[in-house]
Amino acid sequence: MTHPKKLTLSLLAAALVASGCAVGDDDGGEYRGWFRGWRQDVAPAGDPVYVAECGSCHFAYPPALLPARSWTALMDGLADHFGENAELPGDTVKALTDYVTANAAERSGSRRAQGIAASAPLDTPLRITDTAYFRRKHHELRPQMVESNPKVGSFSRCEACHARAAEGSFNEHEVRIPGYGRWED
Amino acid sequence: MSPMRHALFLVALASAGAVAAPPPAARQLLDGWRSEAGAEFSAATGERLWNRAVTSDGESRRCATCHGDDLARAGKHARTGKPIDPLAPSANPKRFTEARETEKWFLRNCKWTYGRACSAQEKGDLLTYLLTR
Numbered sequence: 001m002t003h004p005k006k007l008t009l010s011l012l013a014a015a016l017v018a019s020g021c022a023v024g025d026d027d028g029g030e031y032r033g034w035f036r037g038w039r040q041d042v043a044p045a046g047d048p049v050y051v052a053e054c055g056s057c058h059f060a061y062p063p064a065l066l067p068a069r070s071w072t073a074l075m076d077g078l079a080d081h082f083g084e085n086a087e088l089p090g091d092t093v094k095a096l097t098d099y100v101t102a103n104a105a106e107r108s109g110s111r112r113a114q115g116i117a118a119s120a121p122l123d124t125p126l127r128i129t130d131t132a133y134f135r136r137k138h139h140e141l142r143p144q145m146v147e148s149n150p151k152v153g154s155f156s157r158c159e160a161c162h163a164r165a166a167e168g169s170f171n172e173h174e175v176r177i178p179g180y181g182r183w184e185d
Numbered sequence: 186m187s188p189m190r191h192a193l194f195l196v197a198l199a200s201a202g203a204v205a206a207p208p209p210a211a212r213q214l215l216d217g218w219r220s221e222a223g224a225e226f227s228a229a230t231g232e233r234l235w236n237r238a239v240t241s242d243g244e245s246r247r248c249a250t251c252h253g254d255d256l257a258r259a260g261k262h263a264r265t266g267k268p269i270d271p272l273a274p275s276a277n278p279k280r281f282t283e284a285r286e287t288e289k290w291f292l293r294n295c296k297w298t299y300g301r302a303c304s305a306q307e308k309g310d311l312l313t314y315l316l317t318r
Contacts, residue, residue, distance in 0.1 A: 058265040083242070084264065085293040089285075153266060 042110040044168035047099045053088060054096070059159045062168050063100040064108035065128045067117050071100040073124050082126075112170065129155045137172075140185075151178035205274070207316045211281040214288070215312060221305035231314025234307055239299050246298045256318045273318035281316065 042064040045051050051060045063071065075097040078086040088096070105117040112133070119132035128134055138146075138155060146152050151160065158165040161177050175183035207215070215226065238247045253260040256273035271277040281287050291311075295303035303311065 057262050057267050079296075085296040087293055087296070088289065157266065 040110060040112050040169075040171065042108060042113050042168040042170075043103065044166055047096075049092065050096055050099055053092065057084070057086070059157065059165060061128060061158070063103035064105050064110055064113040064168075065116055066100075066104060066125065066131075067106055067120060068101040068104035069124050070120075070126060071104055072097065074126060075100065110168075127156070141177075145177050145180055149177070149179055208274075208282040210284040210287065211312060211316060214281075214284050215309055218305035218309040222309050223306055226306075226309040226313040228310075228314040228317050231310035231312070234311050235314055237299075241297075241300055248294070248298060250298075256315070272315060274316060275318060281312065287312070 042062045045055065045060040045062050050063075054060050066074075074081070075093055078088060078093065105113040108114070108117075115133040116128070116131050119136075123130075125131050129138075134155075146155055153160075158170070161175050161183075162170050163176060164171075164174055172183060172185070177183060219226070235248050238245050240246070249260075250263050251260050251269055252272050253269075257271050257276040259271055260269035261267070262269060270279075272280060274280045291308050292302055295301065295307070
């Protein structure tokens with residue numbers, strides 16, 4: 001029979017090793033153990049004017065999901081915002097531009113945001129869904145789950161599958177695809 | 186029905202059909218547009234404008250494309266699917282209570298639907314119509 005102290009020490013060591021290990025999935029920011037926790041989540045859209053204006057037609061995308069130069073380009077082109085007119089008074093545009101650029105991907109501590117910033121070094125992606133990071137994370141999805149899924153329709157509708165998107169959380173273990181259920185890797 | 190009763194019935198009907206007084210912001214906007222407009226604002230003209238279909242980028246666009254055919258019910262953004270609160274003040278008393286908001290949406294939505302900003306006359310007619318819903 002193993003000495004009790006040795007057993008305790010081995011168990012403790014095993015627990016420490018286990019907690020320090022990355023969980024096997026490729027979820028863009030390993031679980032850092034009970035102590036360091038998840039650092040994937042991005043800060044959700046927090047500015048009330050941003051949420052009211054930029055969340056009036058679609059999900060209020062967290063500013064950390066695009067680099068600052070992308071935000072500048074978007075805010076400059078609101079009159080033709082992906083085919084829609086999203087014009088705003090000049091003072092509002094200025095305030096919103098300040099907010100989104102100050103909270104853009106390269107300025108965020110989130111691993112996801114860093115992944116996005118790093119995945120588009122030479123481009124100015126206007127869509128989060130166009131970034132290499134996003135494509136990598138979603139490449140296993142079949143069209144019938146998203147584009148042809150009447151309950152989803154587009155990858156731009158984060159909130160359709162990511163229940164906690166409004167909290168800045170896009171953890172794949174929390175994904176539920178309408179009509180398909182939980183996403184099992 | 187006796188003539189007297191008939192008259193009373195009509196009066197009651199008319200009162201029942203009377204809409205609530207327009208919000209101050211709406212009155213303010215209408216007053217502002219009136220000076221630029223050429224004719225008295227008319228709900229009937231507004232209704233025609235509201236239902237007008239314009240083809241843009243190969244698709245037919247009308248106000249109802251997003252707002253729906255029943256203004257007392259929620260609409261839906263034609264592209265994103267996001268629900269849009271009812272436009273009828275009778276169903277949604279917050280409508281047209283903020284001048285800046287109303288102007289903002291007229292600008293964007295006239296441009297999207299008609300391909301250009303609406304004139305003061307058109308906005309006046311449209312708002313006059315919407316205030317009856």
